[in-house]
Amino acid sequence: MACVIDSPVVVTGLMGAGKTSVARLLAEALRRPLRDNDDDLEARYGMTAAAIAAEFGADELHARESAVLREALAARPVPVIAAAASTVEDPASRAALHRAFVVFLDGPPAVLAERMLSSPHRPHFQPDLVAMLTEQRERRLPWLREVADVTVDCGSRTPEEISAEVLRHLGAA
């Protein structure tokens, strides 16, 4: 990771972890622009994530999510970024994340599954969301740990408490 002052802050984690909620608070506190995957996809491609998946398939959506992440990482002034959950699967995105300060929001699949229901934009790759998130978490944990500068439990605290903990880490970094 480069000097934190010059580095993008990237919030990662599985679907429903609270990436958008926490990134918004961090951007406000750090007075940085916010770049959110879902907004960036719409701005870049004129389509929502759900529409891209429906028209072109999940692989194309994930390629576009990785592309908008790498664009956001290069943006100036340096932003706070809410990355798509899928991007950690992409080796080029993981390599690019090494130049950022990366926050991994980790929480129990059962809690994240409940939060996923807050909006219909999230894909349900299996009807059993807890099983889906458990499988994703087990598969992605090594990658998420590899890129993370700090891991924060997002299951039992508010976004404000999580943001405050990240800011303490940034202050110390």
Ligand SMILES: Nc1ncnc2c1ncn2[C@@H]1O[C@H](COP(=O)(O)OP(=O)(O)OP(=O)(O)O)[C@@H](O)[C@H]1O
């Ligand atoms: N720490 C938290 N405690 C309780 N509820 C939360 C917390 N963080 C987020 N939420 C709620 O959970 C839902 C999902 O949050 P959010 O949209 O921030 O997740 P996300 O990780 O950005 O999801 P996605 O992967 O779809 O982009 C929202 O309804 C949000 O208000």
Ligand SMILES: O=C(O)C1=C[C@@H](O)[C@@H](O)[C@H](O)C1
């Ligand atoms: O596998 C995942 O975690 C995801 C898949 C997508 O289709 C997404 O749009 C989302 O960003 C997360």
Ligand SMILES: [Mg+2]
């Ligand atoms: Mg989000």
